[in-house]
Amino acid sequence: MLQLQKLARKLYGLTKHVDVKYHFIREVLEDKRLQLAKIHTIENPTDLLTKGLPSKRFAHCRALMGIG
Structure with missing residues (x-):
């Protein structure tokens, strides 16, 4: 006890x-x-920093962050 x-x-x-x-x-x-606010994964630019992404998705995330 x-x-x-x-x-x-x-x-x-x-x-x-x-x-x-x-x-x-x-x-x-x-x-x-x-x-x-909920951000759908398609519009979540931080995926670029946290996941391995296919090149199209990687480019999309870069564009969302303004670095593409």
Whole structure:
């Protein structure tokens, strides 16, 4: 039982920051201080930085970023 209590204390220390960040983000969205928009993968230029792409798609992402 003592080991479970130690583990619970350790896990709480690791997860409480996640809870705080989650609630902060939720409050920011509810207060409309930040607006999120879904970007379809076809129009997401950051794919250029995160994925291996076929040459046509690579050129399209470069154009979206203004470097093509």
